[in-house]
Amino acid sequence: MKKEPAVITAYRNENGGLIKDVNKLVASYPRVPITVDCVIFGFEENELKVLLIRSDLEFYKDKWSLLGDFADDNEELDDAAYRVLAERTGMNDVYLEQVRAFSKPNRHPGGRVITIAYCSLLNIQHHKLQSTDNELHWHSVNSIKDMAFDHKEILDVCYSWLQKRIQEHPLGFNLLPDKFSLRELQNLYEAILGVNLDRRNFRKKFFSMDFLEDIGEYEQDVPHRPGKLYRFNFEKYEKNKRKWIGIDFG
Amino acid sequence: MKKEPAVITAYRNENGGLIKDVNKLVASYPRVPITVDCVIFGFEENELKVLLIRSDLEFYKDKWSLLGDFADDNEELDDAAYRVLAERTGMNDVYLEQVRAFSKPNRHPGGRVITIAYCSLLNIQHHKLQSTDNELHWHSVNSIKDMAFDHKEILDVCYSWLQKRIQEHPLGFNLLPDKFSLRELQNLYEAILGVNLDRRNFRKKFFSMDFLEDIGEYEQDVPHRPGKLYRFNFEKYEKNKRKWIGIDFG
DNA sequence: TACCAAATGTGTACATTTTACACCATGCAT
């Protein structure tokens, strides 16, 4: 396991001295177009959905793509992602998190483009699409086979990310209305994780975590006994975080 | 919670038609210099260490920075990170994983530079620094106060990442020699997590996961009863993954 | 209005996992 000694490169100027003109240094770097792509998840009819747009490229005619845009000069990537969300959904107060960069050299037919993927979770009820808008569509995540660019791969990574993340943090509440029944919450978890959960144990677990607030209201217009409605209580969640995610390194 | 209808932007050409010349489209994007920065963790003398290099910028004279380099044209970011590792340590077979992008507009004094942070774990014994090399140094992670650029923030994020990751996957073995005692393994976990662990429970847990291979050798030259040495068995790990990381969405 | 269908709401026993905790064994140094 013997190795050659480490080689130091690219960290000094030609004379071995410190670099003074940092602007010149940065100007010498290769430059790459950067985009953000948002995987916008929603939940409707007991299915996990993702908001897609028809590709604007002739190259990908009739294919769907994630919502993305290039990052402006001097725009932080998080801000770019929020901007895309606002442009597409009109919403500012949504959940958003960076997942990772995708950088295969040929991932974009127009040349080298690196994209940073973001996951966003929002309540579809707050963003009903206009019926005149046939460029945007909520797709059932499980039914998507093929997409423009490497967006199917990005979607798959983000879906796995969501499955894992939702078991560590109660992100699911971002996908539900303010008031929801425990059945809706369980449907959400079952849809995302692709498993069946025991109703009694599910209820026990969520009640024991103590961030569901009973608002004393009931479901309406259901053809069966109506369930109680709850609200997610952020303050109680902050207090009881440890129960949920285990050790907190925050 | 009523919102304006979604606005569609930047996804059609001026006439509302599909875009044919994708090269022209991409050429119109703003371009940004991209770097990778590697947080190279090691373990020595019961401390978690990180390999840093003296900054090459006059602007950051006497500060330390992560090992990084810009991404070449058409180079995938993972490849760039492996390249940096190879250049700095001469090693090719190391553990490497992308953590996330850092993109604050003013994070680099020379202008807009976006960096993608990677974590790498390696065995310091395989990369003893040359005594003539005073540009590179293994720093104790807990003693680092200040760094060039936003590298302290990146280090902090990567350290948290490691703490979480090591509890889900047995990454720790990458930091140890091929043969190690359980005491060394426990020291590693204690150092990274910053906690004290019960020796009996620690042993019980690792043995029950059944990927430690007893190679019938013992520690040498220790001033006390020598401990058994073990090897990490990747095949057994693959089989028993579920025990370790819970549900496997891989 | 009596019944049915469909979903809500609840408790307990068992298995598994996690935690807390103490003593003898071994090898080296003196």
Next chain:
DNA sequence: ATGCATGGTGTAAAATGTACACATTTGGTA
């Protein structure tokens, strides 16, 4: 031979996770 430092081991209690069944409430329907 003794002391010292560390290696190596088991068990009981607590907490958590899992499996499982029946009465209740509502709307719909005959």
